[in-house]
Amino acid sequence: METGRKAPKYRAIADYLRERIIDGTFAPGQPLPSEEVLANQFKVTRPTVRQGIAELRAAGLVEVMMGRGSFVRSPQARPNLTRPRGVRRDRDGRFSEADAIRWTAAEEPTATRTDAPVALADLLRIPPGEPLFTFDQHETADHGRLRQLHRTYIPFSVLIGTKYEETAPPPAPALFDALADLGHEIHFTEYIRTRMPLPDEVITLRLAEGVPLLHILRLTLNQDDRPLALEELRMPGDDLEISYTYPPQL
Numbered sequence: 001m002e003t004g005r006k007a008p009k010y011r012a013i014a015d016y017l018r019e020r021i022i023d024g025t026f027a028p029g030q031p032l033p034s035e036e037v038l039a040n041q042f043k044v045t046r047p048t049v050r051q052g053i054a055e056l057r058a059a060g061l062v063e064v065m066m067g068r069g070s071f072v073r074s075p076q077a078r079p080n081l082t083r084p085r086g087v088r089r090d091r092d093g094r095f096s097e098a099d100a101i102r103w104t105a106a107e108e109p110t111a112t113r114t115d116a117p118v119a120l121a122d123l124l125r126i127p128p129g130e131p132l133f134t135f136d137q138h139e140t141a142d143h144g145r146l147r148q149l150h151r152t153y154i155p156f157s158v159l160i161g162t163k164y165e166e167t168a169p170p171p172a173p174a175l176f177d178a179l180a181d182l183g184h185e186i187h188f189t190e191y192i193r194t195r196m197p198l199p200d201e202v203i204t205l206r207l208a209e210g211v212p213l214l215h216i217l218r219l220t221l222n223q224d225d226r227p228l229a230l231e232e233l234r235m236p237g238d239d240l241e242i243s244y245t246y247p248p249q250l
Helices: 009-022 035-042 046-058 118-124 174-181 199-205
Strands: 062-065 069-072 081-084 087-089 095-097 111-115 131-141 146-155 187-195 213-221 227-236 240-243
Touching: 009 035, 009 046, 035 046, 046 062, 095 174, 118 146, 118 213, 118 227, 146 199, 174 213, 174 227, 199 227
Parallel strands: 081 240
Antiparallel strands: 062 069, 087 095, 111 131, 131 146, 146 227, 187 213, 213 227
């Protein structure tokens, strides 16, 4: 006698669509049946259909286009969001992000004191354990559709002898203006990788199961290539591409 539990209905929908994607019934770039059609076919509610499609999306088989529906992912398909990377300097000399996205902080960032772990100390070229000012920001944009975690690290040693020796400087990107006002000519190096998110990142960024995290480390350096600050940006990596514009190297 079978004692196993019956598979949930959303899983039956996911299995049905997965089989037809693999055998070519639904070709790359082709739209999937609408939520209404699938809900009637499987005698379920639309949220159940969305749950099944979310499983295929997490597996990389399906992409959802806002206002258009769900489509079989094509190797040539472009994601819904392209974010230009980099920092630009406006005509008034102020720094801003190249993507021009207006981020809203979920909470006002406050500086905390932390000790540099080995990996970050190596990038900042400081001894492990050196104290850092650290800002943590949970940022949203486009009415909450876009989310990212933004952490800024500033070594105490960078601020010795400045007006920020006793009072923390602002977090990035206002930090860049503060560093320039201190006489630094700054430039940046970025390190980008993907990884699977930690449980708290899944909750904060509202990630579906199986969605990877895009993890960016941006190092701010001065004219002598001395590291001044480090930022850590974490964002959903399932429907996003990063673009860069840069001059050719000689």
